[in-house]
Amino acid sequence: MGIKVSAYKGMRDFTPEVMIKRNYVIGIIEGIFRNYGFDPIETPAIELWDTLSGKYGDEEKLLYTFEDRGKRKVGLRYDLTVPFSRFVANHLNELPRPFKRYQIQPVWRADKPQKGRFREFYQCDIDIIGVKSTIADAEILKVLYSVLIKLGFKSFNININSRKLFNVLTEYLGEGKEKEFLIARAIDKLEKIGIEGVKEELKKYGFSDNNIKKMEGILSVKGTNSEKINALKKILENTPGFSLFYDEVNDLLNYAEEFKIPTKVIKFNPFLARGLDYYTGPIFETTITSPKIGSITGGGRYDNLIGIFSNRDIPATGSSIGLERIITVMDELDMYPFDKKTYTDVLVAVQDKKLKNELISITEYLRESGISTELYMGNKDLRGQINYALKKGINFMIIMGENELKEQTVNIKILSENVQIKIKREDLLEEVKNRLK
RNA sequence: GUGAGUGUAGCUCAAUGGCAGAGCAUCGGACUGUGGAUCCGAAUGUUGGGGGUUCAAGUCCCCUCACUCACCCCA
Numbered sequence: 062m063g064i065k066v067s068a069y070k071g072m073r074d075f076t077p078e079v080m081i082k083r084n085y086v087i088g089i090i091e092g093i094f095r096n097y098g099f100d101p102i103e104t105p106a107i108e109l110w111d112t113l114s115g116k117y118g119d120e121e122k123l124l125y126t127f128e129d130r131g132k133r134k135v136g137l138r139y140d141l142t143v144p145f146s147r148f149v150a151n152h153l154n155e156l157p158r159p160f161k162r163y164q165i166q167p168v169w170r171a172d173k174p175q176k177g178r179f180r181e182f183y184q185c186d187i188d189i190i191g192v193k194s195t196i197a198d199a200e201i202l203k204v205l206y207s208v209l210i211k212l213g214f215k216s217f218n219i220n221i222n223s224r225k226l227f228n229v230l231t232e233y234l235g236e237g238k239e240k241e242f243l244i245a246r247a248i249d250k251l252e253k254i255g256i257e258g259v260k261e262e263l264k265k266y267g268f269s270d271n272n273i274k275k276m277e278g279i280l281s282v283k284g285t286n287s288e289k290i291n292a293l294k295k296i297l298e299n300t301p302g303f304s305l306f307y308d309e310v311n312d313l314l315n316y317a318e319e320f321k322i323p324t325k326v327i328k329f330n331p332f333l334a335r336g337l338d339y340y341t342g343p344i345f346e347t348t349i350t351s352p353k354i355g356s357i358t359g360g361g362r363y364d365n366l367i368g369i370f371s372n373r374d375i376p377a378t379g380s381s382i383g384l385e386r387i388i389t390v391m392d393e394l395d396m397y398p399f400d401k402k403t404y405t406d407v408l409v410a411v412q413d414k415k416l417k418n419e420l421i422s423i424t425e426y427l428r429e430s431g432i433s434t435e436l437y438m439g440n441k442d443l444r445g446q447i448n449y450a451l452k453k454g455i456n457f458m459i460i461m462g463e464n465e466l467k468e469q470t471v472n473i474k475i476l477s478e479n480v481q482i483k484i485k486r487e488d489l490l491e492e493v494k495n496r497l498k
Numbered sequence: 499g500u501g502a503g504u505g506u507a508g509c510u511c512a513a514u515g516g517c518a519g520a521g522c523a524u525c526g527g528a529c530u531g532u533g534g535a536u537c538c539g540a541a542u543g544u545u546g547g548g549g550g551u552u553c554a555a556g557u558c559c560c561c562u563c564a565c566u567c568a569c570c571c572c573a
Contacts, residue, residue: 070564120571122499140573168573173499175567184573335572346573355572383573412531443532451534462531472532479533 071172071180078402085397086212086388087165090185093208094163097200099187102162104144106169110134116143116366118242118338123170137169141186141381142339142363149190149377150370158191158375165384177354177389186360188379190367195309198343198362198378199316205347205358205380206322212387213396217349217357219326221313222333224340224361225306226293230279233300234272243268245334248280252332256280279331286314286329293331313343339363345380352393357386402454406497407434409459410446416466423459423471423489430490432497450476457493 068074075083091101113124113136126136138144141164149156165185172180187204189197202219209217230248231241247262254262259280263273282292290310297303310329317327335344342362349357360380368374391397409424411417420436427434435455437446443460450458460472460481471489474481475496484492 067564123571170572172572173570174565175569178572182573337572357573359573381573386573410532442530444530444535447533448535458532460532464531474532476533481532 069180071174071178073179073181081401081404082391082397083384083388085399086384086391087183087185089211090208090382090384091163091165093204093211094185094187097161097187097204097207099161099163099204102145102148102164103166104138104141104148104164106137106167107135108138108144108147110136112147112370113139113143116337116339120170120337123172125169125171138166139170140168140337141166141184142188142337142379143366145186145188145379146363146366146377147370149367149375150373153371153373159197160190161187163187177386179385183384185382185384186379188377190375190377192378193364193376195313195343196316197376198313198345199320199322201360201378201380202313202317202327202345203320203322205345205382206326208382209347209357212391213398214349214390217326217347218328219322219358220328220330220333220346220348221310221317221343222330223306223309223313223343224335225302225309225342226331227334229297229300229302229306230276232302233297234268234275236268236272240266240268244276248332249334251280282331286324286327289329289331309342335359335361339366341365343378349390352390354386354390356383357390358382405433405435405453405455407432407457407459407493408446408450408453408455409434409436410443410461411437412443412460412462416461416463419466420459420461423461427490427493430494432490432493447474447476457496459489 094101110126110133113126114121117124117139120139124136124139126134129135145162145164149160163186165183167181167183169181172178174180187201189201202221205219227241227245227248230244231238234240234244236244243266244263247259247266250262251259256277260273260277263276268276278296279293282289282296284292290307294303294307314327314329318324333344333346335346340361341364344361345359346356347358358380360378362376362378364376365374367377407427409420409427411420424434424436437449439445439449441449447458450456456475456477458474458476460474465471465483469486470483471486472481472483473489473492473496482492
């Protein structure tokens with residue numbers, strides 16, 4: 062036996078059966094992206110350290126970094142948003158504006174793997190740059206909605222909030238700007254640990270009893286989207302920055318309605334926070350209740366990020382779809398409308414080596430007509446070849462021996478139905494095509 | 499980074515502290531113009547690694563590593 066190794070922790074091999082499912086999901090996602098007017102780009106796996114550093118807050122520790130042979134500090138991309146912002150800055154003059162792109166590529170995080178979490182995973186991103194209005198954010202939400210519906214998801218929530226709320230809350234409590242992320246972090250846990258839990262968190266972070274009491278009012282906000290936002294208005298109306306927040310969320314909700322996203326899907330959730338440093342406005346996250354898994358999409362507005370790379374502030378918003386989590390859920394709920402393990406339609410069986418030339422030309426003929434065809438190249442007898450087709454998941458077999466050659470006929474065996482028909486040689490292509498429909 | 503659970507053949511799993519096994523998969527043969535068959539045969543292990551207790555350890559103890567799950571955080 063050889064050296065015993067497996068794939069690196071948190072990274073996976075994909076068999077054909079798995080790849081066919083992945084390609085199906087990616088195909089649907091990509092189809093919707095194009096349908097909404099987004100065009101593809103790709104960026105390199107490795108970015109310079111200066112591109113990556115300082116963009117991810119606490120999460121920066123999860124970056125894969127190393128030195129190249131010229132001693133330059135570099136890292137594997139952590140998401141697609143930061144490389145995209147660098148891309149925009151580098152191609153500013155070539156790009157139309159607004160610019161809408163999609164990008165489906167792996168990213169890497171030095172995380173400890175668990176269910177639905179990997180060190181190498183694909184993200185499917187759409188972003189719109191150059192549009193200040195929340196109409197762009199709303200369109201992003203609609204794309205997320207359409208993708209999930211098309212994939213067969215029945216019950217999910219697209220949660221929205223705005224980063225601006227945390228500025229307002231910081232003002233409201235009279236705390237310094239540096240406390241903002243602590244407020245966000247504590248609030249974000251509300252659903253998990255309840256009001257008392259959040260109060261304890263705040264205490265742990267060193268907030269005064271008076272401020273914790275003030276936060277309790279905020280944390281008690283509930284009801285429909287408009288009930289929640291109006292409840293916040295009552296408390297925060299006179300706090301500087303509130304009207305910016307209020308208008309932003311309202312605009313977004315209105316646009317979302319105009320884009321015909323069902324109102325029950327869009328949830329304004331003032332307790333949604335997102336860890337990444339670069340968000341400036343609306344933030345979004347999609348969750349499903351079962352199976353239990355973290356968010357399946359995440360995104361938001363980042364109006365200052367491109368400016369870091371170009372000295373020109375260009376508004377931008379977008380979202381990422383977590384391919385692996387979607388696939389984890391789809392696997393668990395068996396959401397695929399097919400059950401195929403191969404792209405191959407036809408196996409041409411070889412019984413009699415003397416007929417090989419004939420069989421090669423039949424194979425090539427089918428291939429030229431666009432039918433995915435395999436000529437059997439093993440050394441099993443016909444029984445073994447049938448088993449091969451079954452194992453591989455090929456549904457059609459062409460079986461031809463000397464008799465058929467003489468008669469100018471071929472047998473088509475349909476394995477799923479366990480039937481076999483004999484047809485004239487010249488009808489082969491039409492017969493196969495009809496049956497493939 | 500923290501915690502819990504699990505590590506035995508390629509895979510799924512057995513084996514009261516007492517000879518390391520089965521099923522599936524693999525390979526060879528029988529059968530030879532048709533469904534995952536059947537029959538005969540074969541190969542496969544440092545029981546994750548190291549140490550300890552014992553007459554005797556896959557089994558008990560310690561250390562370590564790997565995997566899985568959960569927490570943190572996240573897609």
